[in-house]
Amino acid sequence: MYGLIGKLNIAPGRRGDVVQALVEGTKGMPGCLSYVIAEDAMDANAIWVTEVWDRKESHQASLTLPAVQEAIAHVRPHITGFGERFETVPVGGPGLPTAG
Amino acid sequence: MYGLIGKLNIAPGRRGDVVQALVEGTKGMPGCLSYVIAEDAMDANAIWVTEVWDRKESHQASLTLPAVQEAIAHVRPHITGFGERFETVPVGGPGLPTAG
Numbered sequence: 001m002y003g004l005i006g007k008l009n010i011a012p013g014r015r016g017d018v019v020q021a022l023v024e025g026t027k028g029m030p031g032c033l034s035y036v037i038a039e040d041a042m043d044a045n046a047i048w049v050t051e052v053w054d055r056k057e058s059h060q061a062s063l064t065l066p067a068v069q070e071a072i073a074h075v076r077p078h079i080t081g082f083g084e085r086f087e088t089v090p091v092g093g094p095g096l097p098t099a100g
Numbered sequence: 101m102y103g104l105i106g107k108l109n110i111a112p113g114r115r116g117d118v119v120q121a122l123v124e125g126t127k128g129m130p131g132c133l134s135y136v137i138a139e140d141a142m143d144a145n146a147i148w149v150t151e152v153w154d155r156k157e158s159h160q161a162s163l164t165l166p167a168v169q170e171a172i173a174h175v176r177p178h179i180t181g182f183g184e185r186f187e188t189v190p191v192g193g194p195g196l197p198t199a200g
Contacts, residue, residue: 003138005105005148007186023192034134034195036152038103038188048105048188050150052136052195084184086107088138088148092123095134095152095195 001033001090002056007040007083008047014078015039019047025071031058033096046083052090101133101190102156107140107183108147114178115139119147125171131158133196146183152190 010018022037029035033052040046053059062068090096110118122137129135133152140146153159162168190196 001138003136003141003148005150019191026194029194032194034136035193036103036134036150036190036196037193038101038152038190041103041187041189048103048186049193050105050136052138086148087141089141090136090138091119093135093137093149094126094129094132096136 002053003088003090004051006085009081011078018075021074029062102153103188103190104151105186109181111178118175121174129162
C-alpha cells in the first residue's frame, strides 16, 4: 500500500468550500482505499488529507481523472500554501482491507 | 467526527513488531471509523497512526479496552519518542461513512 499525509493552508473563509470540493471530487477513484479530508482542529485555515492507495501508481493515475482535475481547479485558487507532507507505507488497521 | 494524526518513533528493529501489535489490538473498537497504521517511507524507525472516530469520547474510551491496553503494554517499551501530533475534525471522503 501507499500512503500520504498532507496539510494544506487555505485562504481565510474558504475552508468549507475546499473541503466540500475535495469530498465531491474524490469519489470512486480506482485503487483508493481511504481518503479522509479533515479540518485542522487548531488552525482555522488548514486542512489535512490522509490517503491510502493500493499502490503509488494508483495515486498518480488519480490526478488525471476528470473529477479530480475539476476539484483541483476549483480549490487551487484558495490554497495559500502546503504544510507538512509525509509518505507512508500503510500496513493495516480497522477500515483497511487487510485489517481482516 | 474526531481525528488524530500522530507519529511514533520506534526502537531500531522493532517497527514490525509494534505495527503488528497495533493492528491486532485495534480491532473492533466502538466508534472507530478508521485507524490506519503505517510505516514512515523515509524513516525506518517511525510509524504513523491516523485515526477517525465518531466522536472524541469514543477515542478516550478505547484506551480502556483490554485489547488496546494489551497492545499499549506490548509496544510501550519499544517507543523511543513521540513525533508530530495533530488533532483534526474529519469531514468526509472515500472510506468514511459520510462519503455517501
